[in-house]
Amino acid sequence: DAGVIQSPRHEVTEMGQEVTLRCKPISGHNSLFWYRQTMMRGLELLIYFNNNVPIDDSGMPEDRFSAKMPNASFSTLKIQPSEPRDSAVYFCASSLVLWAGETRRQEAQYFGPGTRLLVL
Amino acid sequence: KQEVTQIPAALSVPEGENLVLNCSFTDSAIYNLQWFRQDPGKGLTSLLLIQSSQREQTSGRLNASLDKSSGRSTLYIAASQPGDSATYLCAVRGYGQNFVFGPGTRLSVLP
Numbered sequence: 001d002a003g004v005i006q007s008p009r010h011e012v013t014e015m016g017q018e019v020t021l022r023c024k025p026i027s028g029h030n031s032l033f034w035y036r037q038t039m040m041r042g043l044e045l046l047i048y049f050n051n052n053v054p055i056d057d058s059g060m061p062e063d064r065f066s067a068k069m070p071n072a073s074f075s076t077l078k079i080q081p082s083e084p085r086d087s088a089v090y091f092c093a094s095s096l097v098l099w100a101g102e103t104r105r106q107e108a109q110y111f112g113p114g115t116r117l118l119v120l
Numbered sequence: 121k122q123e124v125t126q127i128p129a130a131l132s133v134p135e136g137e138n139l140v141l142n143c144s145f146t147d148s149a150i151y152n153l154q155w156f157r158q159d160p161g162k163g164l165t166s167l168l169l170i171q172s173s174q175r176e177q178t179s180g181r182l183n184a185s186l187d188k189s190s191g192r193s194t195l196y197i198a199a200s201q202p203g204d205s206a207t208y209l210c211a212v213r214g215y216g217q218n219f220v221f222g223p224g225t226r227l228s229v230l231p
Binding site for chain 2: 033109110
């Protein structure tokens with residue numbers, strides 16, 4: 001498997017522009033996560049999906065951020081309009097949640113290489 | 121609210137030494153704990169995942185332990201190599217899938 005794929009790897013844009021980040025999770029994984037990493041705040045979970053459904057978006061900083069997962073193999077994180085303080089590395093990760101009866105087991109998360117975003 | 125700390129913040133050791141990285145968390149009601157490494161400018165690489173019912177996991181020269189009652193995990197690296205130089209992060213998963221990362225330990229292994 002190619003692992004988690006993210007695009008673009010680098011994005012430079014001007015303040016006010018729309019930015020769309022893309023993620024392809026590992027085939028067969030049923031959970032997908034979006035993270036943001038900055039020097040000041042470290043790694044932060046923005047939102048995660050289970051079976052394509054957003055479960056918790058409490059980490060999304062504000063209404064300018066939105067995420068979708070139209071199918072099991074694709075997700076987007078959109079920032080509109082972008083601001084300089086959005087500059088960060090954005091990671092996508094996927095994992096597998098298994099159920100055995102009523103017992104839930106969370107497998108390891110696998111991270112993509114990240115998208116380095118710079119908003120001027 | 122779960123808080124995760126890592127000690128030390130930075131560590132520099134000569135090649136060949138065995139070393140221990142520490143991770144502490146405030147809420148022992150965790151689902152699992154994961155150790156990652158991050159190389160400069162790159163994404164995270166998962167190293168070891170410990171489920172809450174487990175006490176340790178091993179992979180090659182790495183061994184991670186978990187003591188939920190004391191809110192601690194350690195990552196033991198045996199016979200360190202320059203290629204081990206990276207930032208090591210621990211992350212704790214709560215039952216609501218909230219996932220909290222520590223600030224990381226920056227490791228330098230000198231040849």
